[in-house]
Amino acid sequence: MRTAVILVAAGRGSRAKGPLPKQWQALLGQPVARWTLQAFAHLGRLVMVIHPDDRALAQAAARGLDVTLVDGANTRAGSVRAGLEALAGEAPDLVLIQDVARPCTPRAVIDAVIDALDSAPGAAPAVAVTDALWTGAGGKVTGTRDREGLFRAQTPQGFRFDAILSAHRAHPPDAADDVQIARAAGLEVAIVAGDEANLKITTPGDFARAERILKGNHMDIRLGNGFDVHAFEPGDHVVLCGIKVPHDRKLKGHSDADVGMHAVTDAIYGALAMGDIGRHFPPSDPQWKGAESHIFLRHAAQMARDMGFALSNVDCTLICERPKITPHAPAMMQAMADILGITPDRVSIKATTSERLGFTGREEGIAAIATATLVKP
Numbered sequence: 594m595r596t597a598v599i600l601v602a603a604g605r606g607s608r609a610k611g612p613l614p615k616q617w618q619a620l621l622g623q624p625v626a627r628w629t630l631q632a633f634a635h636l637g638r639l640v641m642v643i644h645p646d647d648r649a650l651a652q653a654a655a656r657g658l659d660v661t662l663v664d665g666a667n668t669r670a671g672s673v674r675a676g677l678e679a680l681a682g683e684a685p686d687l688v689l690i691q692d693v694a695r696p697c698t699p700r701a702v703i704d705a706v707i708d709a710l711d712s713a714p715g716a717a718p719a720v721a722v723t724d725a726l727w728t729g730a731g732g733k734v735t736g737t738r739d740r741e742g743l744f745r746a747q748t749p750q751g752f753r754f755d756a757i758l759s760a761h762r763a764h765p766p767d768a769a770d771d772v773q774i775a776r777a778a779g780l781e782v783a784i785v786a787g788d789e790a791n792l793k794i795t796t797p798g799d800f801a802r803a804e805r806i807l808k809g810n811h812m813d814i815r816l817g818n819g820f821d822v823h824a825f826e827p828g829d830h831v832v833l834c835g836i837k838v839p840h841d842r843k844l845k846g847h848s849d850a851d852v853g854m855h856a857v858t859d860a861i862y863g864a865l866a867m868g869d870i871g872r873h874f875p876p877s878d879p880q881w882k883g884a885e886s887h888i889f890l891r892h893a894a895q896m897a898r899d900m901g902f903a904l905s906n907v908d909c910t911l912i913c914e915r916p917k918i919t920p921h922a923p924a925m926m927q928a929m930a931d932i933l934g935i936t937p938d939r940v941s942i943k944a945t946t947s948e949r950l951g952f953t954g955r956e957e958g959i960a961a962i963a964t965a966t967l968v969k970p
């Protein structure tokens with residue numbers, strides 16, 4: 594089935610106020626219209642109907658996406674008709690008609706509309722009215738209405754293309770939506786499950802609601818990796834992931850030379866795209882000479898929190914022939930968790946040998962590789 598999408602964007606957004614029509618105003622850093630276009634881009638054929646004065650704004654919002662711009666009319670129905678006429682030559686099988694002012698339409702709603710068109714000429718999402726309904730005048734309740742069987746209509750409203758084109762051509766351009774026009778032409782319209790998240794930005798407060806919804810849809814997940822190596826020198830213990838482990842040599846480096854903790858610290862900085870330990874604690878600066886490694890790790894974890902991230906997990910592999918790590922791993926996980934401010938079940942410390950190959954195989958030093966996951970809800 595060839596499916597086209599008409600996104601109506603020719604309104605003036607008078608109720609939403611602001612310096613520009615609502616569809617061109619910014620929502621989390623990009624125009625409202627761009628969010629809506631992105632939600633439908635997978636369907637391939639996009640026609641956006643605009644006010645002729647808004648062409649530059651529309652081009653900016655659609656940059657990099659394949660969108661045909663068509664001039665609209667002074668009613669919503671007139672704008673939809675302009676979009677339908679622009680598609681008449683190519684006659685797709687199905688058309689979805691979407692308010693560009695609905696930037697949070699979930700993919701499940703779009704899919705449900707398309708699926709319902711297998712068995713009906715029209716389909717549209719709606720949410721059942723759950724509040725009591727009143728009439729009112731002069732600030733007073735003047736009556737009540739039965740809410741049974743009432744729905745709040747949403748978009749996209751989907752139709753077999755030929756049927757809705759004929760219906761629009763036969764109807765004056767004054768209808769509230771395309772379902773009204775379809776029904777006037779005798780087309781059956783199936784109701785599919787809408788979503789409270791599928792709000793239409795109508796008044797100024799709706800921008801903040803839409804931002805909250807989009808933030809929820811777009812959890813920010815960051816991964817970082819870290820790698821470190823320290824050489825052995827004469828000594829009687831090593832410090833690994835915060836734990837003193839008896840050994841016949843020690844690791845060379847400032848202070849505790851905790852190679853595992855350094856790798857985890859760099860993984861966190863990496864996830865934040867904030868460089869590495871050397872950037873925050875330059876070895877050339879005397880105040881950091883001999884600094885203990887937990888200072889670095891605490892700093893990275895605090896920086897993540899300050900940037901709004903929760904540390905979801907860290908995973909560190911120590912690469913050495915000796916000492917044996919496994920007996921100490923539970924204590925290491927607890928020590929790292931305490932410094933990171935997370936529970937030990939989110940910290941993994943494990944080890945491998947390098948099969949006696951390379952510098953770790955010759956027991957010249959220990960290497961560590963680590964991964965960290967940060968999440969901003």
Ligand SMILES: Nc1ccn([C@@H]2O[C@H](COP(=O)(O)OP(=O)(O)OP(=O)(O)O)[C@@H](O)[C@H]2O)c(=O)n1
Pocket residue numbers: 601602603604605606607608609616642665666667668669670672673691692693694695793794795
């Ligand atoms: N002449 C019109 C009027 C509306 N629309 C579009 O239809 C959708 C739903 O309309 P509405 O929310 O009422 O938008 P506006 O007409 O812009 O808002 P207002 O009534 O507050 O001015 C919007 O995406 C709007 O851009 C359109 O393409 N052409």
Ligand SMILES: C[C@](O)(CO)[C@H](O)COP(=O)(O)O
Pocket residue numbers: 669692745746747748769770771793795
């Ligand atoms: C089509 C529509 O979104 C269905 O709810 C709505 O009717 C269009 O917006 P308006 O505020 O009624 O113009």
